[in-house]
Amino acid sequence: MSEVLLWVVGIAAAAVGVAVSIALHEVGHLLPAKRFGIKVTQYMVGFGPTLFSRRRGETEYGVKAIPLGGYVRMIGMFPPGPDGRVKASSTGRWALMAEEARQASSVEVAPGEEHRTFTSKPVWQRIVVMFGGPFVNLVLALVLTAIAVSAIGQPGLVPRLSAVSQCVLPAGSTATTCAPGDPLAPGAAAGLRPGDEVVQFDGRPVQSWNQLSAAIRDHGGQAVDLVVVREGQRVPLTVTPVLTRREAVDADGRPTGGTREVGFLGVSPSIAVVRTGLDEVPGVVGQQVQTVAGIVVRLPQRLYDVAQAAFGTAARDPEGPIGIVGIGRLAGEANALPAVIPGDELAERTSRLVSLLAGLNVALFVFNLIPLLPFDGGHIAGALWEVVKKGIFRLRRRPDPGPVDVAKAMPVAYGVSILLVGMSVLLLYADIVRPVTLNR
Structure with a gap:
């Protein structure tokens, strides 16, 4: 098989693996949400224009044009304001952002469906729903790592x-x-x-x-x-x-x-x-989680290093962040590398690609747990703060304060979203002009 064809196969395998990982991540939100009676109106893989969709029951399932993520739309993601209304009590810029989020969240709540909103559910159910996506990625990382290092070997x-x-x-x-x-x-x-x-x-x-x-x-x-x-x-x-x-x-x-x-x-x-023993797989994945968490903690510095490499003469750190183009390139290169051990090149190439997808799922697990909106971790953090806040009110013998108004964090969510777009553009450029490559 020619090197070009091996590159194409590797990139195609990575693309399918990324899509499946994202789709299963969203299933991790979808299933517990439906199990707890939350109304789910959309399950989408990708963003932008819809390429294909089909409605089953009350949920529309579909695929969108930009394969950079996905989402599950649940009604009532944000609670009403303190006075029970969605309208802001202030005309300030931040308050208006929160109001817009509440209004968008309340549009799909039909009369009689108030009990089916996300915020109407107990805290533990909301945490399970939001943690379900990252948890699926963690399970995928464990399974894929077990296949790569225990079943196939390296x-x-x-x-x-x-x-x-x-x-x-x-x-x-x-x-x-x-x-x-x-x-x-x-x-x-x-x-x-x-x-x-x-x-x-x-x-x-x-x-x-x-x-x-x-x-x-x-x-x-x-x-x-x-x-x-x-x-x-x-x-x-x-x-x-x-x-x-x-x-x-x-x-x-x-x-x-x-x-x-x-x-x-x-x-x-x-x-x-x-072949690594199955009992060692959690340790392997745990080390990967620790490595990715270290990248997240030092992300500003890491992105600065990427910019230095992309626009200057500094070397690109192979352990630093890479974008979707970089992942595809690494997959193609990994599949095209000659086998280290002659005799079973297919098994060795398969192990490389499976390991790459396992690492991707580790990254999805860690990044989605960042305790800021729009990440899943932002909603989890809000639910945990609600537990703490209600506990404090209970100790002080004060009335239940109700759900934490996560909508107030929307200015942060917009800021994080802008940073994510900027990061994606930087990584895209760096992956093209100064890509991370495997050692030959």
Whole structure:
């Protein structure tokens, strides 16, 4: 299959995956809303002109032209004003924005349907309805990650030796062969051979290359018993890693900067399909959630960095925010990359695309929980504040204050919406002129 065709397939797969993720996100709002008796008038995937729609019962289901989101329209999303009317008690600019939101919310409430509005429902039901969308994205992220890393697997380093050095070379040496007088490497001295699979080190089972590498580094100058599987037979050996200065790395083998004295054996791992246990999937997704949350917290700085890259000469941060065009490009590039392990390119490419879609759903989960309108988190925050406010009034033996008037936050919602449009335009431009690419 040609590289161009692989790019097209990858982009198409990403587009379908994005659309399905958005559609299921909205289903996460739709189902609990209907279950709690809230009247839902529209379920739409996309924004702008309607391409297709069909009415079933009281709900119109459809697809719109701009595939950048979706929405579920529920009646009575904002409560009446404090006096029970939708009209503002003030003529100020912010009050008029709140009034417009209340009026738009009340238009679809027919006489006798007051009990079917969103704000008429108990707080816990409103939270369930608004959290339903992000929750679906979280579940999708877990399922897709499980498929990618547990069912299919991904290329990774395994403790089966691909090479055994014959000598110890100084850190930073560019030599490719041993010279007379170079000290013998401890792995070769102990009798290790390429193809040996290390299954035990210092009396402990070896589960991964990172675990073995860390153990070797921690046992410099110490005689250690290990067991390898060679041609189907378990072979016990004793090795003594030598102390040598090497680049400092963390527990996952990532460089941390500088050098330190560590144990050195002189062996290299092999690359094979590595399948992560299902019990580790929540931790993998949790780490992704933490990473995306960090991006959200530092979003102004991250967007400034994107602008510096787009309009200047700074490098684009591969861990920074990207737009829908960037996601499509990464999907196409990931699908076109050659397989690391020959023999099953389809499985490897599938794992890459599924992992990309899992990361997208993590981003949808985190971003939709931002506690500001128009995000789902804005309504959740309003409901939680209502619980706190009613609790305070109850302690003070004051009358129930009623629902929190989320409509008062509409000026913030408009401001956030403007920022989102600006962010989308910036990311679109940056994804075109200075795209994030995968390392080849």
